[in-house]
Amino acid sequence: MEFEQFGNLDQPDLYYEYYPHVYPGRKGSMVPFSMRILHAELPQYLGNPQESLDRLHSMKIICSKILENLEQGLAEDGSMTNITQENRQASVQLWRSRLGRVMYSMANCLLMMKDYVLAVHTYHTVIKYYPQQEPQLLSGIGRIFLQIGDIKTAEKYFQDVEKVTHKLDGLQSQIMVLMNRAFLHLGQNNFAEAHRFFTEILRIDSSNAVANNNAAVCLLYLGKLKDSLRQLEGMVQQDPKHYLHESVLFNLTTMYELESSRSMQKKQALLEAVAIKEGDSFNTQCLKLG
Amino acid sequence: MDVNQPKQEHLLALKVMRLTKPTLFTNIPVTCEERDLPGNLFNQLMKDDPSTVKGAETLMLGEMLTLPQNFGNIFLGETFSSYISVHNDSNQVVKDILVKADLQTSSQRLNLSASSAAVAELKPDCCIDDVIHHEVKEIGTHILVCAVSYTTQTGEKMYFRKFFKFQVLKPLDVKTKFYNAETDEVFLEAQIQNITTSPMFMEKVSLEPSMMYNVAELNTVDTAGKSESTFGARTYLQPMDTRQYLYCLKPKQEFAEKAGVIKGVTVIGKLDIVWKTNLGERGRLQTSQLQRMAPGYGDVRLSLETIPDTVNLEEPFDITCKITNCSSERTMDLVLEMCNTNSIHWCGVSGRQLGKLHPSSSLHLALTLLSSVQGLQSVSGLRLTDTFLKRTYEYDDIAQVCVVSSEVKQS
Numbered sequence: 001m002e003f004e005q006f007g008n009l010d011q012p013d014l015y016y017e018y019y020p021h022v023y024p025g026r027k028g029s030m031v032p033f034s035m036r037i038l039h040a041e042l043p044q045y046l047g048n049p050q051e052s053l054d055r056l057h058s059m060k061i062i063c064s065k066i067l068e069n070l071e072q073g074l075a076e077d078g079s080m081t082n083i084t085q086e087n088r089q090a091s092v093q094l095w096r097s098r099l100g101r102v103m104y105s106m107a108n109c110l111l112m113m114k115d116y117v118l119a120v121h122t123y124h125t126v127i128k129y130y131p132q133q134e135p136q137l138l139s140g141i142g143r144i145f146l147q148i149g150d151i152k153t154a155e156k157y158f159q160d161v162e163k164v165t166h167k168l169d170g171l172q173s174q175i176m177v178l179m180n181r182a183f184l185h186l187g188q189n190n191f192a193e194a195h196r197f198f199t200e201i202l203r204i205d206s207s208n209a210v211a212n213n214n215a216a217v218c219l220l221y222l223g224k225l226k227d228s229l230r231q232l233e234g235m236v237q238q239d240p241k242h243y244l245h246e247s248v249l250f251n252l253t254t255m256y257e258l259e260s261s262r263s264m265q266k267k268q269a270l271l272e273a274v275a276i277k278e279g280d281s282f283n284t285q286c287l288k289l290g
Numbered sequence: 291m292d293v294n295q296p297k298q299e300h301l302l303a304l305k306v307m308r309l310t311k312p313t314l315f316t317n318i319p320v321t322c323e324e325r326d327l328p329g330n331l332f333n334q335l336m337k338d339d340p341s342t343v344k345g346a347e348t349l350m351l352g353e354m355l356t357l358p359q360n361f362g363n364i365f366l367g368e369t370f371s372s373y374i375s376v377h378n379d380s381n382q383v384v385k386d387i388l389v390k391a392d393l394q395t396s397s398q399r400l401n402l403s404a405s406s407a408a409v410a411e412l413k414p415d416c417c418i419d420d421v422i423h424h425e426v427k428e429i430g431t432h433i434l435v436c437a438v439s440y441t442t443q444t445g446e447k448m449y450f451r452k453f454f455k456f457q458v459l460k461p462l463d464v465k466t467k468f469y470n471a472e473t474d475e476v477f478l479e480a481q482i483q484n485i486t487t488s489p490m491f492m493e494k495v496s497l498e499p500s501m502m503y504n505v506a507e508l509n510t511v512d513t514a515g516k517s518e519s520t521f522g523a524r525t526y527l528q529p530m531d532t533r534q535y536l537y538c539l540k541p542k543q544e545f546a547e548k549a550g551v552i553k554g555v556t557v558i559g560k561l562d563i564v565w566k567t568n569l570g571e572r573g574r575l576q577t578s579q580l581q582r583m584a585p586g587y588g589d590v591r592l593s594l595e596t597i598p599d600t601v602n603l604e605e606p607f608d609i610t611c612k613i614t615n616c617s618s619e620r621t622m623d624l625v626l627e628m629c630n631t632n633s634i635h636w637c638g639v640s641g642r643q644l645g646k647l648h649p650s651s652s653l654h655l656a657l658t659l660l661s662s663v664q665g666l667q668s669v670s671g672l673r674l675t676d677t678f679l680k681r682t683y684e685y686d687d688i689a690q691v692c693v694v695s696s697e698v699k700q701s
Contacts, residue, residue: 034322045318101321101348108319108350114489117523136346143314143351148526149491149566172345179353186311186355187570209340210353217312217355223421225375245340247315247354254357258307259417260377 033098041105049113056106063099067092100129116148135161135173139180151187158184175201175208182214191221207239213248220255229255236273244274301380302387302412304438304452309371309421310362311569312355315341319348365461365486367563367573370424376438377417384412387440391422394433400424402434412440425574426458461486461573462563468582474593476503476582478537480561484527490573491526491566497537499559500579508536555581589617590624590674592685595654597669602696606637606660609689613644613674614652622647622676626655629671633663633693636671643677661693 040055066076070092075081083091107122123141127134142157158180165173182197195218201211212235219228232252236243249270256266317339322332336347341354364370376389388408393400402422409418426432434454441447463483468476478497484490499505510517519525527533539558561577595610615622624644628636637658647653661667670686 032323032326034326037321104348108348111350112316114528116489116526130346133346133349136343136349140343140346140349140351143353146569147314148489149493149568149570150525151566151570153525183353189570189572214353214355217357220357220373221309221421223373223419225373225417225419242338242340247341247356250359251355251357254307254359258305258373258375260303260305260379 033101037101037105040102041109044109044112049109052109053106053113056102056109059102060099060106063095063102067095067099070095096129100126103129111144116144120144135165135168135176138164139176142180143183146183146187151184154187155184171204175205175211178204179211186218191218194218195222207242209235209243209245209248212243213251217251225255225259229259236270240273249274300448300450301378301382301384301442302438302440303377303379304389304436304450305375305377306434306436306452306454307373307375308358308361308364309373310358311571312357313568315352315354315356316350317342317347317352319350321348361456363459363487364426364456365459365573366426366429367461367565367575368426369572370426370432372422372434374420374422374436375417376412376419378412378414381414382443383414384443385410385441387412387418387438389418389420390437391420392435392437393424394435395428396430397428429458429460432456432458459486461490461565462575464561464563464577466561466577466580468558470585474541476539476558478539478558478580480535480537481532482527482535482563483532484529486567487529488567489526489528492533492563493566494562494564495535496562497539497559498562499539500557502541502556503539503559504542505559506538506540508538556584558582587614587616588683589620590614590622590676590683591616592672592674592683592688594689597689597691600692600694601661603664603693604660604662605696606658607691608656608658609669611655611657611672611688612652613647613655615647615649618649620649620678623678625675625677627673627675628657628659629673631671633661633667634669634671635660635662661691664693664695666690667693 036059040052040059043049043051043055044053069076070088075083076091076095103122103126107119107126110119110122113119120141123137127137130137138157138161142154142161145151145154145157161180162177165177178197178201182194182201185191185193185197195215198211198215198218201208202215205211212231216228216231216235219225219231229252232248232255236248236252252270253267317336319336319342320332321336324330333347336342337344339347341352343349343352370393374389374391376387378384386408389403391402393402402424403420412418432455434456435451436454437449437451439447439449461484463485465481465483467479467481469479470476480495480497482492482495495509496507497505509520511520512518521533558580560579562574563576564572564574566572591614593612593614595612597609598607601607613624623646626640626642626644628638628640630636637660644653644655659669667690668687669689669691672685672688673682674685675682
C-alpha cells in the first residue's frame with residue numbers, strides 16, 4: 001500500500017532530471033535498486049506471485065541491456081561516452097551483481113509458486129553470479145528435491161556439495177556436509193541417524209541454532225517428548241536474543257500442547273519473554289494463543 | 291479431530307499428535323546495497339537471524355525444521371504415524387497404567403500399540419510416550435481409539451477412552467486402456483492422476499504380469515547406455531497432473547499357442563505404484579488384477595507372425611501368418627484365396643488347400659506380396675473358405691506396412 005504513491009517506480013518525478021535545480025547535471029532514476037527489488041518481490045507475499053515474476057523479468061531485461069551497452073563501450077543508457085576503464089569495470093561489476101540479485105529473487109519467487117523445475121534451473125543460474133555461494137545453493141536445491149520426495153536426486157546434489165567443499169577448509173563447509181547428511185537420513189525415515197548428525201554439528205558449533213532445533217525435532221519423532229522440550233527450552237533460556245525465533249517458538253508451543261493440558265500457562269510465559277526482547281513486528285501467531 | 295467423552299476428572303491426560311514429516315522454514319530476505327542508506331543493516335540482520343542459511347542469506351529455503359501444525363490429509367497407501375502421550379497432570383503417583391491404541395475402520399479393528407505391558411507407576415508431571423505407525427489400507431472413516439486404565443494411590447481403578455476420527459482419501463486416479471496389436475501382444479496404457487493437494491514423486495510404477503504374460507515396460511529411453519525416463523526432468527506430479535505409462539505384454543511361449551483360442555475375460559496383471567511426498571513420506575498402492583476382454587476372433591483367426599516395417603516400392607517381401615482354428619470341436623479344411631487390391635499384389639498360387647486343421651491348433655503360412663503404391667499401405671485381401679460349411683472368412687487390413695521408393699536406403 002505504501003508503494004502505491006510511487007506507481008511503477010518510473011514516474012517522471014522520480015528521475016533526477018525532474019529536479020534540475022536540486023541535482024544539476026545528474027541523470028537517471030532516483031529509485032534505489034534495492035527498492036525496486038522490494039517493489040518487485042512484494043506481490044508474491046500478498047498472493048500474486050505472477051506479478052512479482054513479471055516485474056522481476058522487466059528488471060532482468062533492463063540489467064541485461066545495461067550490461068550489453070557497457071560491454072559495447074557505451075554508457076549504461078546507451079549513449080556515447082568516455083569513461084575510464086576502471087569506471088567501466090566498476091559499473092560492469094555493479095550491474096552484474098544486480099542482475100544476480102534479480103535472478104535470486106526470481107528463483108525464490110518460482111520456489112514460492114512451487115514451480116520446482118524452473119526454480120532449480122534458475123538457482124543454477126544464480127550459482128554463476130555468486131560462485132562463492134555454490135555449496136549453499138547446491139544444498140538448497142538438494143532440499144528442494146527432498147521436499148518433492150525425490151530422495152535420489154537430493155542425494156546426488158548433496159554428493160556434489162561434498163565434492164565442492166572438499167577443496168574448502170573450515171568449519172562452515174564441515175557443518176554444511178553434516179547438515180546435508182542429516183537431511184538425507186530424514187528423507188530416508190531414519191530419525192535416529194539424523195539426530196546423530198545434528199548432534200555432531202553441535203559438538204563442533206554448540207551455538208548452532210538450526211542443529212539444536214532440528215535435533216530436538218528428531219527427538220520428538222523418536223518418542224522422546226520430554227528430552228525434546230528440555231533441549232528447546234534450554235536453547236531459548238541460554239540465548240533468548242537469538243533463539244526467540246518464530247520457528248523455534250512454533251515448535252515449542254506445538255510440543256507444549258502435546259505435553260499437557262496446562263500448555264496455556266507455558267505459552268503465556270513465552271509471550272512475556274518475547275515481549276521483553278522483540279519489537280512490534282514479531283509474529284505472535286506462532287505462539288498459538290488465539 | 292477430537293471427539294471426547296463427557297467431562298470427568300482424571301489424573302492422567304492423553305494427548306495425540308499426528309507425526310507427518312516436518313517442513314522447512316522459509317525466510318523472507320530483505321537486502322540492500324552498500325551505498326544505500328541502510329548500509330549494512332539489512333545484511334547484518336539477516337546474518338543474525340538464526341534461520342537463514344549462513345553465507346547465502348538471500349536463499350529463501352532455510353534449514354530449520356518446523357513440526358506439523360495440523361492433522362493434514364491422509365491418503366490410502368500412506369503410513370499413519372502418531373505420537374501418543376499420557377501425562378500425569380496430578381500431584382500423586384499413579385500405578386498400573388495400561389495404554390491401548392486401536393484403529394477402527396468400517397471393516398476391522400486393529401491393535402496398534404507397540405507394548406502391551408502395564409507400566410508400574412507414573413510420577414507427577416511425568417509421561418508415557420509411544421509412537422505408532424500403521425500403513426493405511428482402506429479408504430473412508432478411521433477412528434483411533436485410545437484407552438487408558440490406571441489405579442490411583444487410594445486403590446481406585448480408573449478408565450477412560452478418547453476417540454479421534456479421520457478420513458482416508460484416495461490419492462490417485464488410475465485409468466487403464468488396452469490396445470491389441472496385430473501380433474499377440476497387448477499394450478497397456480495406464481493413466482495416473484495425482485488427486486492430492488501436494489506434489490508427488492513417482493518412485494516406481496510397474497506392472498506385475500499374471501502368469502500368462504511377460505511384460506516389457508516402455509517408460510525409459512536407452513541412449514548411449516544411460517536410461518532416461520520418458521518424463522525427462524519433470525520427475526514429479528503436481529496436484530491434478532496426469533501421466534501415462536506404457537507397457538507391452540507378450541504371452542509366454544506355452545500360452546502363445548492358445549492365445550488365439552482365449553475367449554472372454556483374461557487377467558493381465560496388476561499395477562504396483564510407489565510414491566514419495568514431502569521429505570520422503572512414502573505411499574504404496576497396488577491395483578486389483580486388471581482384466582481384459584479378449585477380442586472375439588470367430589472360428590478362424592488369422593494373425594501376423596512377422597512382417598517388415600518398411601519395404602521398397604514394387605519389391606516383393608515376405609510375411610508369415612498364423613492361422614488358428616478357434617473352434618473347440620470341428621476340424622477344418624481351409625482353402626486360401628488371395629485377392630489383389632489397388633496397392634497390394636500377392637505372389638503365389640491362390641485357391642490352394644491348406645490341409646486339415648484340428649480344433650485349437652494352428653498352422654504357419656509364409657506369403658509373398660508387393661506394393662505398387664508408396665506410403666502407409668494396409669495389407670488386405672486374404673480369404674479363407676471353410677470347405678465343409680462353405681463359409682468364407684475375409685481378412686482385410688490385417689497390418690500396415692510403410693512403402694518407400696527404392697532410392698531411399700533400405701537396410
